[in-house]
Amino acid sequence: MKLFYKKLFAFILIVIFIFTALVIPGCSFGNKQNVEKDNKSLLSGISISEPKPIYNLKNEISKELKGIDKELSDLFSAPDDYEELPPNSTELIEKALNEGKINKEKAAVYKIFSNYDPERLPAEYRSNEPVDTAQYDIRYLIDNWESLSEETRNQVTPYLIPLDDPHSFFYPGNKKQNKNSVSGLKIFNEALAAEEDYKVNVEEFTHDGQKFKILYYEEKNWAAEKKQSLKATVSYIKESIIYSWDKFRPLMGIKPSKPFIIELVKFAERLYGLEWYEDGNYRIRINILYANNEKLNKSTIAHELFHAFQDEMKIGYNTIDEKWLCEATAVWAENYVYPDYNLEHAWHPRFFRTLDKARIGSGKGFEYLSYMFFYYLTDYARVNFIREIIKTAGQSGSKSIRPFLEKNTPKLKETYATFALYNWNWPPVDKYYDNGKITGGPSGKCFKKKIMKVDEEDEVSVSLNPGALMYYLYIFDQKDPTLQHVTITFEKSIADDKYLKRQAILRINGNWVVEDWSSETVKQYCKAKTDKNEDIQALVLIYSNANLKDELKEADKFRVETGKCYKEMQLNLTFEYNYSVPGFEWKSKGNLIENLEIKDHCYYVVKSSSYNFGGEGFIDGKKVVETSGSASFAINNPDIYNSLVRILKKPSDNTEELKDAYEKYGIKENIPPQGILITVPALLEGVVFKGYTVFSFPEPIGTINLSEPLPLDGISQVIAVTPDLNDWNAKGINMSMEVDVFNHKCPIQGAFTVDFNKMAEQLDNIGNVPGIGNGIKLPDSQEMKDALSFLKENNMENLFNLGNQGGAKELSSLNAINAIKNAMIPGKIPSKGSAKLRITVDGVYKKYHGE
Template sequence: MSKHSEISPYGNQMPGADKTKPKKKRRRGLKITIVAMLAMVAVGGGMLLAHFDVFNSGSDELAGGEMTMEEFFAQEGNTSFDLIDKAYEEGKVDKETSLVYGAYAAFGDERLPEEYRSDVMAFEANHVFAGIQENYDSFSDENKKIIDPFLKRPDEKGSWWDQRTGQLSINEENVFVKTAQASTTNSPTKNPVNTRGKVEDTIKEEYGPLDYIKAANGKIKIWYPKNGLSYELISGGKRERVVTADENQIKKRVATLKKEIEQPVDVYNKIKNLLRREPINDGQLGGDDSLDIYYISGLGNLAGATVTDNQKTIVPSSAFILINAITRKDSDVATAHEIFHAFQFAFKHNTTTDYWWEESTATWAEDYIFPTRNTEQNRLEYYLYKPTTSINKQDADLLFYYGGYLFPFYLTQPGIYQDDIIRKIWEGCGSYGSCLNSIDNNIKGGFKNHWREFTLWNYNKKPVKLYQDDGGFPDKSSAAAASVVNIKKVDSIPIKLESGLEHLSTQLFDVKNETKSEEVRQIVFKDLKDFTDKSEAAAIKAVVYPKNGDPYLDEEWTDKEKRRFCLEDPKENIDYITIIFSNGETKKKLDATNITVEAKSESCYTIDQEDKLAAKIEVAKMNPAVATTSTVDSNIKVKTEGNITEPAGKEAEYGYQAKWEAKLDYEEQWDSFNFYINPEAKLGLCTTKPGKTTHTATFKFNLSSVKEGDTFSTEVSDTAVHYDPWQGNCTVMGVTVNEQTDPIEYNDIGLGDGIIYDMKEASAKIKFPDSFAYGDKFPYRTMEPIVLEIERGED
């Protein structure tokens, strides 16, 4: 992986700077150096759009004075912009003044009042320059004059460079931009760093005439300070001229930059071949119609910029590029990023509302042009870690737009679209009214179909690691921003999207199973339609992590009313589930949503059936000598309820391969029949009354290791069998008498072995062929054997 560097605008080290400032806590990150600024700026009564970009270093051996990513994010306190915004909110300054002060802060201008200066560096000043654009016409003439020179081409008359040529730009003790470290070393390869505070040192930056060389077969002109880069240092009453790059050195740097954007990759033509057009011809601006790149110093806190020449927010327009000459390492990637901006301005679009797409695709272009460098990956987290923010949110942090390169990166992944989808989208930005609408019309199914998949890709954790990139893709995940819901006992827990969900955003929840006993047997997600019914573009994805086995690939819950997980099934005994709610609407915010997670004690797999059947009792076979009736009809009702008592083991294929307990409730009603007291003489004909047999029992059985067709034993307890007495009227010698036998009761009946068969994931069948209650063991009774069915309840 290669990263791109950018150096502090005033160099790397400042003589006499304090090296004793304690280091703050570090955070994981990459080396960076300078703040990136977004500037919506005015020139000559109209407006220009400047794009200020972060360049990241590709080497750990950076020149002194640069700040690591860890140190950058360890900064504490308010930036100058924070202080200015607070003053405006409190009514201490008016809108126009706050914007002028914001411009001073963006460029490190010495005119910024002391109370708004800060050592804390900021990444961007988007809101400041957007405000300048919006309010420029109402500015006083004085403030317009302050801002305008910064926005002209350096070779133009009246530009800030033109004004300073032949003069010394004095940055005295009130200058406020500061790097994390400084040094007293002076050499032509060590540049000074501006420091804040009352110090004795004064830096006077020197400016001079510009020269240029042609690149990309004349398509590009690179301007540079003809006399090199230097400054005058006043320290301890002594004056010293420090040359940071003499005439030959600056020429070598420019020659290197020319080579880097021409080979091994021809940056200009690679972009041209993709987009099938070139930057708008600027006529004679910059002396001819070439794309002008100004490789200069003195840009303040701007590392690079691409500025349109027209005075409107609607382009096409020609443009020019500023690159901070103090930035010496890997400037090819940064310059390629800016060149891509110049090509973008050849397409009709709105540089304000489509700004997010400008930056995301320019960052994507870093990968397209230099696929093995992976500089774009340094900005992933700025988008990934803010999933609830709309991808095209106006006035979002500039780095958020950089990180948003993930969307064009997703679109150009294998199996999604080819690289030319980027061109097709840019071509439609004008005709469809915005780049957002162009995307929606150029991808199959629009955002409705793709947004849910994109948000799943951004989860970027096993098993959903889908992005492919040369050199590998980082392990950063949108799950870093997930809210956590803990399940600890039988309960009903709401999952709330209390503020709703913005368009083109997503919200994640990690639902963790922290139950410590077998009390909770199932977890049910209910009311899913409360979210998905709000819009056809609303979707729910889930990634499931069982406690046993590999994680599932994603599950689509969009069309479900509910989703149940059976903890008795090893495959579904979840450790946690990440739920991804996404809103693929391009404008509409979805209202607040409540879904419910229920932790329940009921078993998922049950035997719950009531069988009713007819049977025949063959009385004649029971006692052929006395019976006159050959068969007696009976009606049998058998109710069986069974539940798992101990969940399936890790090796189980199915969740019902567990230990069970069932309850039997058997009842048989039989009809009357006739017999003789003296069958030989056929005397004493008796007619019985109907009667009933009941049988109750509790039985246990173990299905843990059974396979299709296996037998298993049963353990019966709490058995009770009851036969009603036989009652009848007997007629002997013309006299009728009532006869009755004693009832029969006992409790030692068994079921015999069971057989399991027709085993499926959610069901199985068992039978007990030798059982009185379920089978045909009774020799004088004919009945259809009862089959018990194990079933998993509906999800």
């Protein structure tokens, strides 16, 4: 539709009704105070209406955060939900359109009213909330002009024609005097003001072969300062056109091919500019409310001029994808041209609180704040395909945008995951810097938070919109010293997923680290570890969906659990030992009650021990030896050097501090995950073994009573056993087994180099009597020495030398001792014989770290 006909429709309307048109109410652009106020509001991020955070009462939050350090308190203070504000006029109109109450044509008319003349809106579409731009509705009406109703053309024409046309809504000679309603349609009377009261100014210039015309008006009674403000604004516009043009042309590889008409007019607050193409001209409008704001005026021109470059590449505007791409790249262009202005930072609060939404969308400024995606790509991922994606969208249409992003984003999954990581924007990934630090971080529905207390559990099912990001913050109660265990369990590994990524940011012992947890199913931490490499204080789980087309429903499930960390175990070990060879049998039983201190979950060292046993030896059913003994000790600060390890589990990943300790045991290979239970009694240096032994020697010696025990218990030669995984439970360890001593494969032999003779020496109450027989170890008591001297004097030494165990027809009492000794220290196994050890172990956790 030619502009002439549009003017004609407007003129006929005016003549028929003989009404007056409107003139712009008094403008505030010349008021320096107001300009500064507007600029301050913009730079402080109040360019759009913000939802209200509803994160409880302030004093309740303070109470919850009491005892938590400032860094974590700041993180936790980010609101995780919002009270949605009332819908703006744009949303009310869209809702009516979607419900079929109005058609698209009527919706476009109403949106133009909302931008320029909100009082003309029907009451049900009015709102005090800032509106969205109507520039795409203007484009729709212009492109479909011939099919529009006459009523629609008459309604919108005054808002489309330039302000230097006397029939323009913005023409300064028109003043709003009264309003009438005819059949529900508001009609305006027209009264032309005297021409000497105002002046329409036109400034024209040419750049790079293209013509530009800037239109604005001034009233003659305005103060000189006010007039100067307008001239300054025009100067800013011209400077920005030239500067931005010269930036965009090499970037885009083309230039707009039609002249520009640029107008300074008044429209809705917090709308800064509009752009469209009509009748051979690119049209740009700048909101006169923000005149004389140099940075805002220049940045707005850069934005709107970039739209013209987009139009030249024939990009559409009807779909969400096209609007998203147009506005996101236009805001990006502001930053590209004026990187140090940072006006686009005003979008950051809303950007960080809408990361859970589909990455491609529009409404309430979402398409504008999405510039951050392209900012990340160009400035951090070092990928700039701005020209290519706009060209592709212009040639192939809206449906090409998402496939283009998926195909042309290098290592899509990883790149998008890094985008998610950088959007945390707190240590250790506070990397965003745009001529000044970009502030803010995830909030709203994309951000979930919880302070975990001891013995608590939180289970989460994760679903992600197309291109959405989610952040889950857990702070582990710093006030409760008993909270020492943290376990995070995932439903599955997602390492092979094409789009989904799971990352973790952790604060460990005051230091932040980043880890990829996509392949993990279980992560466990113990804050009680001595090297503090598992002192987890906070955890942020980040999920990213690089699929811009499809929602991922129930993409993952995870559970975070906290618990206490056991420091000590009360252990009760009982045993029965039966050793039998032809003609000789030894039976013993005993009990070991100990308090074990748990060191770094890896080894349970004896803190205190109470040990007792009793044994009897029989030759052909006749008791020839009987013994009983006990020992006890306690150590205030036991460790692997000054006590005995009772239970040894798989070492922690960081064994550097335990290197010497494990070398003492000669580590050679991994310990079974269920651990090793060492059976040898903890007879440490200086421990006194009290008890008695009775020998029944042949006459003339007879019975000898010794005031010391012969600790031939049966458990010492076993050295160690491996519990079954089922032997462990939440309360400790409970196991029962029978060991075939002669065929037992001691797990220590596989994991340690062990001096078994040293183990025997640990039973230090078995003395060595050199020169007697084969140097058999016997109780080194005066009674035994007297008996041995008697045997020697009476030529009865052969009692010591009846051959290897099992090799003699009959065994004397001393040979019984010899046989027991050989059974205690693995060596030659008798050809006929057996040795069975029954062990029952009951270990119960009794103390926690932090108590």
